[in-house]
Amino acid sequence: MIDSSLTARKLSETDFLLVASPGYVAAKGVPGRLADLDKHTCIVFAKGRERYPWSLRVGKDAVSYVPHGSLLTGDAEHIRAAVLCGLGIAQAPYWLMAEEIHSGQAQVLLPDLQPERVPIHLVYPAGRRVPKRVKVFIEYLVSAFARTEC
Structure with a gap:
């Protein structure tokens, strides 16, 4: 489901x-x-x-x-x-x-x-109620993974 x-x-x-x-x-x-x-x-x-x-x-x-x-x-x-x-x-x-x-x-x-190759996903709650600190962490991870080769 x-x-x-x-x-x-x-x-x-x-x-x-x-x-x-x-x-x-x-x-x-x-x-x-x-x-x-x-x-x-x-x-x-x-x-x-x-x-x-x-x-x-x-x-x-x-x-x-x-x-x-x-x-x-x-x-x-x-x-x-x-x-x-x-x-x-x-x-x-x-x-x-x-x-x-x-x-x-x-x-x-x-x-x-x-x-x-196996995809790496970040899974988090949807919607506008995601706390700002979670959004900041998500953007940090997106940026960090964009700079590195897994």
């Missing part, structure tokens, strides 16, 4: 990347194709014990890959920390790992499997 009391505004789009630390890659090797992920430890985003599948692209086809691994978390910062500690491969949004990718603390794996 659509809630007409809310407004969504697209801020940007982001890539979802497969990432690992150089230490993990040095110890376990670089996967060369999708099937190779089965031989690697994955850091899994999950709700309880329900693993969220990774959305990947093989050629022109979108595929869903259910990662395996013993580290399950519902927190993006935990995923980031686990990657940096060399605990495995994760699928993460670019904005979460951008600094680490640019500094060499993390590297992108299997870039040909990268799925379509």
